[in-house]
Amino acid sequence: MSFFFLKGETGKKLRLLVLLGFALVWLPMASYAQKFTLSGYVRDAKTGENLIGVAILNSITGQGTATNAYGFYSITVPKDSLKLVFSYVGYERSTMSVFLNKDMEQNVLLTPASTQLEAVEIVNTREEDVRETTRMSTINMSVAQIKSVPALFGEVDVLKVLQLLPGVQSGGEGTSGFYVRGGGPDQNLILLDGTPVYNASHLFGFFSVFNAEALNNVELVKGGFPARYGGRLSSVLDISMKEGNMNEVDGEGSIGLIASRLTVGGPIKKDVASFIFSGRRTYIDILARPFMNKEEGVAGYYFYDLNGKLNWKVSPKDRLYLSAYTGYDEFYNKMEDNGSGRQNSRAGLGWGNLTSAFRWNRIINQRLFLNTHLTYTKYQFDISSEEESTYQGDRYDYRLKYLSNIRDLSAKLDFDFIPNLNHYIRFGGQYVHHQFQPGALQVRSNSDGEADNLDVNTKKTNAQEVGVYIEDDVRLSERVKVNLGVRANGFGVNGEFYSSIEPRASVRFIATDKLSLKASYANMTQFIHLLTNSGIGLPTDLWVPSTEKIKPQRSNQVAIGATRTIADDKVEFSVEAYYKTMHNLIEYKEGASFIGISSNWDTKVTTGKGDAYGLEFFLHKKVGRTNGWIGYTLAWSNRQFAELNQGKEFPYRYDRRHDFEVVVIHQLKPNLSLSATWVYGTGNSITLPEARYVVGEAFPDGYTGTQTYSDYGSRNGYRMAAYHRADISLSHTKKKSWGEVVNNxxxxxxxxxxNPYYIYLQSGYDGEPGKFKQISLFPILPSVSKTFKF
Incomplete structure (x- = not known):
């Protein structure tokens, strides 16, 4: 890593930290004497897929562990008898008894639950007791549960379900991204098979880019971040794709009102290699085309997603994965006019992601697991406009193109080291090469043979980011368990180098058999920024690096909480309080935006700080015919910039005092389920004019007229009306000889x-004062869809 060659006090601290970390890793190896290890993979008996986070309990001692992100487990104990229970929501429990007097390898197959009622369980895919784990502010979600929640136009959506959890907010209809504990959308690290996704939304946030049918596991971390995660301030959304059925070809698809999708997986060589492929496309543009007036041109919008993954068991100790995703949104408009002259025009707006990942898993020994990860990711948006016209023999051509993108190339090593049941040590490092192009504008015009061209390109900026980490989940006693970790980062750009050392800690104390108390602290650094335009958002936000003028974003977050199980452990109740400070946030200066081309982006922004704090309540039932949860968040989020709002503190645009969610899923019959959601949220903060002035003006040509000026109040000093709505869904499953069909x-x-979408000031007539008008977006929207599995 390049920081080993750094000079001065920073380089010395980083080198010392890394050496100390590796020393801590290898010290526990001294305790191996007279101990033996049982290890292996836990897999789905039907498909052969590795299962993430399976809880493994030694019922004799009460100690346990869980499979890692690749289904691997390791248990090291003195020579003794073990009685292990493997449990995972949606699967039958499995038990295994063994007398461990030597190192052993044993793979375990879990059978999916035999009835639908057993499979419909909410939120946690893990049966690890929430009182037992040190992690807090973390929620795992099953794909089956995600599919059960009512969806807009019948399109199952991961991000929409996340927004039904306490501490997670939508920006409102028509706004992309999700907001976690007062942070912005750029402060969420979104990973698809370990690869960052920079824009996770289609159609301005109405749909996410993730096809639920291709997903295996979804985990959201809101606080208490383990040291293995870095680079963002507010959350980590870690999504894993399915690996493909190792035993037989299977598939799932859906036909809806605006989109269809299909997922197919199967063995390339049984129990050795498999594949999965998933695709989705909207057809709004195709359905609308017959109703358009062709004389007025053709306009449309569509998006698509394509996922693919291959995996290969090279040997009992080695496994290779290759996965990729691409998706794109496009608005287009084409016009032709063959009247007195000839005129053709085309305009478009598009944006999309491309990600790819190569992973190599190796079991170095029964206690040490290695994952090597190479990734490439790209996000780009572009705007184009072309016009060709001929009139009375004169020709005019005009072309405009604007684009912005970010590209990452990354290499990462992650080690899982499990010396015994009292320690679970993770350590590793990552190198990322970033390339930023905040904006490139090309204008070409040609009138009657005379060319007029303009090129304004912000320079491509290359940056290097490195990070190393170590963490240990250590059991100090039967009641006390802690996760201690530290992460060291470096970021170099244009001769400037920033470094950070980020301590992390979480602690769990079991107060009673049903109650545990938890606390966490996390220090985070983010070296990249997102320049966001206010108002109705197009996906024209720009990703930019820290520079000599713009410092990295930094945050500190503390949280305390309690978790209790009630009703014979069928219901979990948790409450958490958090406080977070953020520094070096950026915003556009008044009147600035990405459109201006007269100067570099870092001259258009101002830096400031923010804070967020609140309480989150979560009541969650995950077994029985009726499942669901109730979430409530009481929160505050503020910002302060020296050059905005006269330097005074103001509410963040998505500061939401109250946020309330109810989700209910009821199994009416084994083949019939009813689900409903209700959400309520305080209205978003907005800035509105408080007065208008009409001023007479004289122009140089002698013409006199009037100009209207608006006097705006304090920034985000007003609120829209509260947002609330209810969604309902009814699903019927019909068995077929080849599979099943679900009608919804x-x-x-x-x-x-x-619900308010936008507020504008309508001008008054005949001297009357203007009035504020509210624009609403969606009325009641019914939809139907048909899903099939084979």
Whole structure:
């Protein structure tokens, strides 16, 4: 790593930290004497897929562990008898008894639950007791549960379900991204098979880029971040794709009102190699085309997603994975006019992601697991406009193109070291090469043979980011367990180098058999920024690096909480309080945006700070015919910039005092389920004019007229009306000889609430004062879809 060659006090501290970390890793190896290890993989008996986070309990001693992100487990104990229980939501429990007097390898197959009622369990895919784990502010979600929640136009959506959890907010209809504990959308690290996804939304945030049918596991971390995660301030959304059925070809697809999708997987060589492929496309543009007036041109919008993954068991100790994703949104407009002259015009707006990942898993020994990860990711948006016209023999051509992108190339090593059941040590390092192009503008015009060209390109900026980490989940006693970790980072750009050392800690104390108390602290650094335009957002936000003028974002977050199980452990209740400070946040200066081309982006922004704090309550039932949860968040989020709002503190645009969610899924019959959600949230903060002035003006040509000026109040000093709505969904499953068909009917915004989308000031007439008008987006929207599995 390049920071080993750094001079001065920073380089000395980083080198000392790394050496100390590796010393801590190898010290526990001294305790191996007279101990033996049982290790292996836990897999789905039907498909052969590795299962992530399976809880493994030694019922004799009460100690346990869990499989890692690749289904691997390791148990090291003195020579003794073990009685292990393997449990995972949606699967039958499995037990194994063994007398461990030598190192052994044993793979375990879990059988999917035999009835639908057993499979419909909410939120946690892990049966690890929430009182037992040190991690807090973390939620795992099953794909089956995600599919059960009512969806807009019947399109199952991961991000929409996340927004139903406490501490997680949507920006509102028409706004992309999700907001966690007062942070912005750029402060969420979104990983697909370990590869960052920079824009996770289609159609301005109405849909996410993730096809649920291709996903295996979804985990959201809101706080108490383990040291293995870095680079963002607010959250980590870690999504794993399915690996493909090792035993037989299977698939799943859906036909809806606006989109269809298909997922197919199967063995390339049985129990050796497999594949999975998933695709989705909307057809709004195709359905609308017959109703358009061709004389007025053709306009449309569509998006698509394509996922693919291959995996190969090279040997009992080695496994290779190759995965890729690409998706794109495009608006287009084409016009032709063959009247008195000839005129053709084309305009478009597009944006999309491309990710790819190569992973090599190796069991170095029964206690040490290695994952090597090479990734490439790219996000780009572009705007184009072309016009060709001929009139009375004169020709005019005009072309404009604007694009912005970010590209990453990354290499990462992660080690899982499990010396015994009292320690679970993770350590590793990562190198990332970033390339930023915040904006490139090309204008070409040609009128009657005379060319007029303009090129304004912000320079491509290359940056290097490195990071190393070590963490240990250590059991100090039967009641006390802690996770201690530290992460060291470096970021170099244009001769400037920033470094950070980030301590992390979480602690769990079991107070009673049903109650545990938890606390966490996390220090985070983010070296990249997102320049976001205010107002109705197009996906024209720009990713930019820290520079000599713009410092890295930094945060500190502390959280305390309690978790209790009730109703014979069928219901979990948790409460958490958090406080977070953020520094070196950026915003556009007043009146600035990405459109201006007269100067570099870092001259258009101002830096400031923010804080966020609140309480989160979560009541969650995950077994029985009726499942669901109730979440409530009481929160505050503020910002302060020296050059905005006269330097005074103001509410963040998505500061939301109250956020309330109810989700209920009820199994009416084994083949019939009803689900409903209700959400309520305080209205978003907005800035509105408080007065208007009409001023007479004289122009140089002698013409006199008037100009209207608006006097705006304090930044985000007003609030829209509260947002609330209910969604309902009914699903019926019919068995077929080749599989099953699920018919679904759903209603979005079931009671037709006119929620605020945008507010504008309408001018008055004949001297009357203007009035504020509210624009609402979605009325009640029914939809139907048909899903099939084979």
């Amino acid at each position: 009917i759903s209603f979005y915004n079931a009671y037709n609430r006119k």
